[in-house]
Amino acid sequence: MNVQIMVTVSGSNQTDLVKVLSEKTHALDGKWLNSRISHIDDYFAGLIKIEIKAENVETLVNEFKALEIQVEAVEQGSVSQTRSTHLNLSIDAKDRPGLVSQISQVLSENSIKVEDMQCHRLGLPDIGGTVFTSQFKIAVSNSFNKEQLISSLQEIDTDLVIDLRAQA
Template structure:
C-alpha cells in the first residue's frame, strides 16, 4: 500500500526544476497529488503532496536533495477531513509595522485556518505605503462572518475588508 508524503522544498530557482522533480517522482512510480510552488526574485519555495510506495520514499528524497535544494518530508496520516468552507479574504490598508501580526492574531482567535496568504507593500505618492493582502481561509460550520469583520475592523479604521466564497 502506498503512503502519502508532504515534501517541502526551497532554494535558488533552477531552469526546469519542476520538470526534473516530477520526472524523478514518476520514475519511482510516485504521483503528485497536489503542489504549490512560488517564486520571489530568484528564490523558490514549494510544497508537494506525493503518493508513493514506502520503499521509494527515502530514495525520492535523496534524489531531490541531490539537486542542491533544501528538502524536508513528512508522512501524512490518512485521516478523514472535517467539513470546512473555503473563503477569500482581501484586506487593504495604509501600511504600518505589525499589521500582518495583528491580522493573523484575529484569524487565530476566530479559529480560522490560513491556507494561502500573499501580502504586498506598495508605494503610493499621496498616502505613502499601502498594505494589500489576499488570504485563502478555511472556516468551520459555526463560523460567524460578522464577528470576524468586526474583529478585523478593530485593528485599524482604515482597513478595507472583502470576504467572499472562493469561486
C-alpha cells in the same frame, strides 16, 4: 504499498527545477497529487503532496536533496474529515508595521485556518506612502460568525478595507 508524503522544497531557483522534480517522482512510479510552488526574486519554495511506493520514499528524498535544495518529507497520517467552508478574504490598508501580525492574531482568535496567504506592499508616490494589500484563502467551521470576524479586524485599524466572500 503506496503512501502519501508531503514534501517541502526550497532554495535558490534552478532552470527547469519543477520539471526535474516531477521527472524524478515519475521515474520512481510516484505521482504528484497536489502542489504549490512559489518564487520571490531568485528564491523558490514548494509544497508537494506525492503518492509513491513506501520503499521508494527514501530514494526520492535523496534524489531531491542531490539537487542542492532544502528538502523535508513527512509521511501523511490520517487526515481529519471535518467539514469546512472556504472563503476568500481581502484586506487593504495604509501600510504600517505589524499589520500581518495583527491580522494573523485575529484569524487565530476566530479559529480560522489560513490555507493561502499573499501580502504585498506597494509604494504609491501619489499618496506619498505605501499601501498594504493582502489576499487570504481561509477555511471556517460551520459555527463561523462573519460579523464577529469583520468587527475584530476593524478593531486593528479603522481604515482597513475588508472583502469576505465565498470561493468561486
